[in-house]
């Protein structure tokens with residue numbers, strides 16, 4: 001099939017068809033809104049039916065049509081079935097945003113194999129399943145754009161995030177390698193690498209897994225960095241990056257600074273990160289000994305209410 005080129009001046013997203021995994025919340029939700037507003041027909045594919053339906057019903061009329069599909073990205077057969085179904089219904093698939101993900105955090109010695117397996121299953125294998133289903137179809141069409149949500153943790157060391165960072169580094173490697181393969185055959189590939197984004201993910205670290213101190217306090221820790229990057233702003237940055245066919249969409253600016261530092265001054269970056277880990281360890285130890293001292297203090301005379 002011939003490549004679908006946009007007419008000069010036409011919106012690159014108008015009249016297109018996209019699947020957004022994890023479109024029922026956070027970054028995926030913002031991508032759904034941004035795409036629909038630009039006239040893309042969007043399929044929200046999420047394990048959370050209620051979340052997907054609530055996003056679909058809140059998308060304002062007048063843009064591209066939005067539909068939902070319940071999907072667990074860990075299920076390769078279901079991902080493949082959805083991709084083929086959407087392509088058959090619309091005659092093509094222009095974009096797949098492999099965005100569904102979970103957060104897993106904690107010191108490596110605190111984490112069980114379930115933590116490792118869960119994050120690799122969703123954040124890495126989920127992306128592999130999307131690529132495995134959509135890439136051959138896009139090759140046959142002669143066009144398409146695969147957009148994988150990685151993270152800044154896929155570009156720089158992530159202490160307290162080792163399994164998450166491992167999955168996200170793998171998504172970056174997968175995306176850049178596939179980009180090189182697909183470039184001369186009409187299929188584009190980009191990876192999105194945001195710093196912290198203000199989404200529900202920060203409040204649900206280690207879902208259905210044993211909780212860790214970092215996991216329980218992730219949202220508060222992220223907020224200590226200042227005002228968080230908003231998902232709607234990221235979605236606009238992603239669409240701009242996709243339109244420009246960027247290999248890596250790194251945002252906001254603070255994430256680009258961290259990425260540059262890691263590339264051009266890796267030794268300095270590692271030393272700074274190690275100092276940060278040491279400072280954080282000292283703070284945790286101080287808080288723990290203050291708590292122990294308080295617990296050991298004899299309690300005063302009981303007061304009547």
Ligand SMILES: NC(=O)c1ccc[n+]([C@@H]2O[C@H](COP(=O)([O-])OP(=O)(O)OC[C@H]3O[C@@H](n4cnc5c(N)ncnc54)[C@H](O)[C@@H]3O)[C@@H](O)[C@H]2O)c1
Pocket residue numbers: 021022023024025026027028045046047048051071072073074099100101102103122123126149150151152193194195196197198199200201202
């Ligand atoms: N929020 C951040 O700070 C941040 C930063 C960098 C990268 N990311 C990445 O962005 C992506 C989206 O995260 P978010 O912050 O919007 O989180 P979120 O929790 O708000 O949304 C994630 C969505 O993915 C869905 N999901 C989870 N497991 C799934 C599965 N197995 N199959 C299908 N859907 C599933 C959830 O139901 C949810 O709707 C993730 O890949 C995450 O790792 C987030």
